[in-house]
Amino acid sequence: MALLIPRYDEPRLLAAEMELIDQSFGVAMLGCALAGLILALGLSVDHRHPGALLWAAALAACCALGHFGRRALPDRLDEAGAGTYARCMTALLTVIGGLWGLAAWLYMDVGSPATVICILSLIAGMSAAALAVFSACLPVAVGFFVPAIVPVWAVFIATGDTAYLAMLLGAPLYLAVLMVFARNYARVARHAIALRFANVELIARLREQTARAESAQHEAEEANRAKSVFLASASHDLRQPLHALGLFVVTLGRSELNDKQRQLLAHIEAASGAAREMLNTLLDFSKVDAGVITPRPRVFRLQPMLYKLENEFAPQADARGLFYRTRDTTVSVFADPNLVELILRNLIANAIRYTSQGGVLVACRLRRGTAVLEVWDTGVGIPLGQRRAIFREFHQLGNPERDQRKGLGLGLAIVEGLARTISTRVLLNSRPGRGSVFRFALPLTGQAAPYAEMAGDAPGEPQPRPALNGLRVLVLDDDPDIRTAMRELLQSWRATCLAVESEDEALDALEDFKPDLLLADYRLRGERTGSQAMEAIRARLGRPVPTVIITGDTAPERLRSVHADSAALLHKPVVAQHLHTAMTALLSEAGWRPDIPRAAALRAHG
Incomplete structure (x- = not known):
């Protein structure tokens, strides 16, 4: 039933469907009028049907009315006017289809095979054209098919001649196929x-x-x-x-x-x-x-990292017709591998983006007791006056139109910021039109740079974790699962833990529990933050309490505010080792010492 009486789609879809039809409507009307004229001329000359010219004139008038009359609906392609336009076009196509069906009923003489073939060919052609042009809106297409095909079927039924049995059966089958295809095309159009x-x-x-x-x-x-x-x-x-x-x-x-x-x-x-x-x-x-990235240096071999980057970027270079080469190395360095990889990743991506022929080379050289990582390219090169500007955020060469397919202009700004974080500098040599090389130095194993003092453990030999015997920790988090996990973890470190879910509960607990350290989530209930809770607890105790703030928020302003409050900041998900390191660092600054069991103390004093 839905196939025979199709419904119009909702206004938004209908407006888009009518826009598709409207684009080809003028050509369709012109083709329909010309086809009618050709048929009428053939019928008038060969078969002496002067009425065919009147039929063609009526058809041409309808086509002209549709083509020029649609201009009377200025909002026909808007949601508000699409329904009216669709109904008017359905009525018009029904009339035009009916005229073609009338031609079949009046002029298709089954005794003249030439006339039958001519009329059937034109009607089939018009139906196929209607399928292609009007199927975006199913009611419009059906409005043409039914009145154009049913009279043809009626002519073959009226003959009663078994010689036309194939045509008698083929006409309704052709109509059914047209409607099925129209429905499928309409569905595809809706999805598109x-x-x-x-x-x-x-x-x-x-x-x-x-x-x-x-x-x-x-x-x-x-x-x-x-x-x-x-x-x-x-x-x-x-x-x-x-x-x-x-x-x-x-x-x-x-x-x-x-x-x-x-x-x-x-x-x-x-x-x-x-x-x-x-x-x-x-x-x-x-x-x-x-400025909240904290490097975590350790000893690592460069070659696995270079191999990983080659596997990632070589296909991208190949897709652009470039070669990608890595010079093997056996060097081990003392640095934060994640930050080094991020620097190299941005430099390599930049090299590929600005290289149209040639390729990219990534290599490591030993110079003056350091490992110098280099990224070479044969790209456009960088003019002398732009060599500092390219490290500014949002600055790009050869992209005045701000084409975002060429990036945002942040890659080298990130590189320079990360290089400062690990206490190195990115140097640049370039020749316009010939290519560029970016390089930065890393300390070799055992030659740690100044920032290594922030790392905690020394390279090569893992240090035992300082004991937390007797440490009183107040945990403030509104998630019960996190409170339970924190309690179990701290107790495994031999600390005493009190876990609460709100700032008010934490303040009430201070009467009986004097914490040595506070662990607080950044976002708390009541639109309060861990920083605000820390200040309230410090005010109630009348002394500073070492504090670790844990957050999933990456907003720079919030991150800086936590650092300004002299609290350590960790990001979710927190690694237990990193938490332990942050806690012991804060406790060391505060002068806290673990409880020493009495027997151990006596042995220590002989």
Whole structure:
């Protein structure tokens, strides 16, 4: 029943469907009028049917009425006017289809095979054209098919001649096939339009974010704080829709698509990947810009890292027709491997992006007792006057139009910030048109740079963890599972733990429990923060209490505020070893010493 009496779609979809039809409507009407004229001329000359010219004139008038009359509906492609436009077009196509059916009823002489073939060919051709042009809106297409085909069927029924049995059976079958194909085409059109709506909405959101980013860039030149706040909020806003987009793309990829749709899907996947890359870049920059990255150096071999990067970037270079080479090395260095890898990752990505022919080489050289990592490329090169500017955020060479496919201009700013964090410098040599080399030095094993003092354990030999015997720890977190896990962990370290869920409960507990250290989540109930709770507890006790704040928030302003409160900051999920290191560092600064059992004390004094 739904096939015979199709319904119009909801206004938003219907407006898009009518827009598709409207694009080809004028050509369709012209073709229909010309086909009618050709038929009428043939009938008038060969078969002496002067009335055929009147029929052709009526058909041409209807086609002209449809073509020019639609201009009387200025809002025909808007949601408000699409329904009226669709109903008017359905009525018009019903009349035009009826005229073609009338021609079959009046002029199709079964005794003249030539006439039958001519009329059937033109009606079949018009029906096929209607299928292609009007199937985006199923009622419009059906409005033409039924009045055009049913009279043909009636002519063959009226003959009663078994010689035309095949045509008698073929006419309704042809009508049914047309309607099935029209329904399928309408379904495909609806899905394509829905996907287009999703893409338009995504593009609108990305454009909105881009506009906000450009506005924040201007403000950042005058106020660094405003820029940092924006970067954090933008990364938070983009995370959820990009995740949803990825799920939709995967789901769509598993459905039956034609080659054109597969090509569009590949473009969507590429755009989604680029957006994720931009988001990760923004997050990295916000952390560097906030100055809250703490290096954790250790001894590690460079070769596995270089091999990992080659596996990742060599396919990208191959896709651009570039070579990618890594010079093997046996060197071990003392540095934070994660930060070193992030520096190399940004330098290599930048080299590939700005190289159109030749390739990229990553190598390590020993110079003056250090390991110097180098990234060579044969790209566009960097003019002398731009060699400092390229390390500024949002600065890009050869991208005045701000094409975001070329990145956001943050990669080298992140590189320079990370290099400062690990107490090194990124040096640059370049020749415009010939290529560039970026290099930075790392200390070899046993030659730690000044920042190694922040690492805790010395390289090569793991140090025993300081005991926490007798340490009184107040844990403040509104998640019961986290409170339980913290209690079990601290007790395994031989500390005494009291875990509470709110600031008020913590303040009440201070009457009987005097903590040596506070562990607090950043976000607490009642829109309170761990920093605020720490200040209240310190005020109640009348003394500073070493505090570790644990957070999943990466907003630079919030991170800096925690550091300004002389509290240690750890990010979720927290590694137990890192928590222990932070606690012992704070306790050491506060002069706390673990309880020594009496027997051990007597042995110590002989």
